[in-house]
Amino acid sequence: MSQLTQTSIASLQICFYGAGSMAEAIARGIINKELIKANRISMLNRQNADRLTELNERYGVQTILQGKENESYLQEADIIFLAMKPKDAADAIAGIKAFISPNQLIISVIAGLSIQSIERLLGGHSAVVRAMPNTSSTIGLGATGISYSDRVSAQQTLLTEAIFSSVGINAVVDESLQQAVTGVSGSGPAYVYYFMESMIESAIKLGFSEAAAKELVVQTVLGAAEMVRHTGEEPAELRRKVTSPNGTTQAAIELMQANDFAGTIEKGINRSAERAGELGAAIERSISE
Structure with a gap:
């Protein structure tokens, strides 16, 4: 990783919308590698306060329990990870559309959800990454397949690959292979x-x-x-x-x-x-x- 990229990442605010095992695995990997400080990472869910308390106490990440509303964390984030369950994805993503700006990078780790669908739910103006990591990211031994929308910039590409490199290896693949990535390394x-x-x-x-x-x-x-x-x-x-x-x-x-x-x-x-x-x-x- 270049010094410029490392410095750029360290100054970012990252928000995980969805606080399940995959979000935790990525956040833990990022924190353990000291890529981004825990207090610059927020983790959100719809209603499970016990889970948010657990994540805050375990890693030091920010949650709604630390005084801000979900909307504020979303608006302030440079990178938003979509990490909710597939069955909740459409309503949840549509629900945050009003708080998303075109300069933010959206990274989805939702199995099966296409870039086109995410763009449609967010209004078509977002830079979107579709990624399929696995839970070995927790210990820095993950394997992630990454696909990009046309709106993702060269700098955002570097940031994305640096983040996933911090939790294992990654491969950039055509989006048509993402289901296969799920079958092979995701599961x-x-x-x-x-x-x-x-x-x-x-x-x-x-x-x-x-x-x-x-x-x-x-x-x-x-x-x-x-x-x-x-x-x-x-x-x-x-x-x-x-x-x-x-x-x-x-x-x-x-x-x-x-x-x-x-x-x-x-x-x-x-x-x-x-x-x-x-x-x-x-x-x-x-x-x-």
Whole structure:
């Protein structure tokens, strides 16, 4: 990051409209990387005061409980993150239209919601970014797909990528790929957790204590991921290296193949991407009604 960009970001006001797990993950990453001070970040929701209290006490971010109205935080923000649930998005975004100005950058992390829909809800004059991060952003290991509207300036592009780089890696993609990003990396951590759950349960059934099973599985998954990153080799090649002919690993892999393990993963990813499209279509219908 250039010194100019770093200085520019540090002086910004950022507002998260929606205070769920994704908003928290991004805010926490930004704060932990000391990109922006916590008191320059506001987090808003419609009615959950307990959640706002929790976020303020945990990170030092600003909320309506610190004395300002939601409208003030929105008007003062340089960057507004749209992070509400998809089912609430159309009404919530339309509801803040009066407080948005053309010089603000709007970054949406709402699954399935298109740039065109956001522009339509805000009146067509906003610079809009569509992004799909994942919750690993919380620890600086996120993966984010980013798409830009035509109104996003070169400086706003730099700011956006600097923010998401502070919480992991990012890739600029054509918006047509955003549903696929949701299916692969957006939902991806949950697939890995589900796999780990199954491994832990299997280890316990084989006689390990719960603590020992978890420790073995976590280290195994961590080591496998680091092997791919450290060696630069393809996962398939690393798998072949540890799969001796007629050995224990081959026996397990053959059983998984016979039960269409790869096909199940593919179907799951495709279904996640498809669901993102369904959520977007539902929002489109609600806008048109």
